[in-house]
Amino acid sequence: xxxxxxxxxxxxxxxxxNLSKELSNDVFAIKVNWPLVMNNGISIVxxxxxxxxxxxxxxIADIDNTNRxxxxxxxxxxxxxxxxxxxxxxxxxxxxxxxxxxxxVFSLVSMSQESFIDNYTDDLIKMxxxxxxxxLVAPGNRIDILRHIRSMSGDLKIIxxxxxxxxxxxxxxIMAGADYVIIGRSIYSDPEPLKKVKSLNEILGDD
Ligand code: 3DU
Numbered sequence: 198x199x200x201x202x203x204x205x206x207x208x209x210x211x212x213x214x215n216l217s218k219e220l221s222n223d224v225f226a227i228k229v230n231w232p233l234v235m236n237n238g239i240s241i242v243x244x245x246x247x248x249x250x251x252x253x254x255x256x257i258a259d260i261d262n263t264n265r266x267x268x269x270x271x272x273x274x275x276x277x278x279x280x281x282x283x284x285x286x287x288x289x290x291x292x293x294x295x296x297x298x299x300x301x302v303f304s305l306v307s308m309s310q311e312s313f314i315d316n317y318t319d320d321l322i323k324m325x326x327x328x329x330x331x332x333l334v335a336p337g338n339r340i341d342i343l344r345h346i347r348s349m350s351g352d353l354k355i356i357x358x359x360x361x362x363x364x365x366x367x368x369x370x371i372m373a374g375a376d377y378v379i380i381g382r383s384i385y386s387d388p389e390p391l392k393k394v395k396s397l398n399e400i401l402g403d404d
Pocket of ligand 1 (some may be wrong): 204220230254306307309310334335337358359360361362363379380381382383
C-alpha cells in the first residue's frame, strides 16, 4: 500500500507527464493544482489519469452552481478525487458532492499555514461528515490540530499536506492520524524523484 499523494506543482507539460509516468507505481495518487491546469488546460487531468489516480486540488469555494460546473469538469476528465473548501457552507458543499458522482470528495477543514483561522474547524468537520464526503484535508505539520481533527472525523480518510518543504514530518503526520500524506517539492525538487519516493515509502514501511 502506498500512502504518498504526489503534489505535481509544476507548469511544464513534459515534466508533468514524465514525473507522472515515473512515479505512478510508487504513489497512491497524483494531486493536480491550478498552476499545472492553468498552463495546460483541464485535459491534462485526463492524460495523467492514464497512469495514476488524480486528485484535482481546485479548493472550490463558490456558490453552488459554480461549484457544480467546476466539479463536472474534473469528473469529465477522469479525476479520481476532488478537493473543495467547506467554509462556503452546506449548500456549496452539497453541490460538489452531488456533482462528483463516483469521484471522491475531500473537504478542506484546516490548512498548513498557522495563519489559518481555525475557529470554525469543528463545525466544518461536522458538516462535512453530515454531507457524506469521502475524506478531509488537514495539516500534516500542525500535529495537535491534525490529531484533534482525526479524533472527530470517524472513518473519513484524512489527507495531509505540509510535509517536508513546509516543515512537517512524514512519520509524525501518519502517527497523528493521517491516512495519506501530500508531498510536492521534497519530491519534484529532488534530483532523483523516484529514489526519493522510494526512500519515503521505506520510512513508512510501505513497498
Ligand atoms: O509544500 P509542498 O511542495 O509539499 O506542496 C503541498 C501541496 O499541498 C501544494 O499543492 C499545496 O497547494 C497543497 N496544500 C498545502 O500545502 C496546504 C494546505 O493546507 C492545503 C493544500
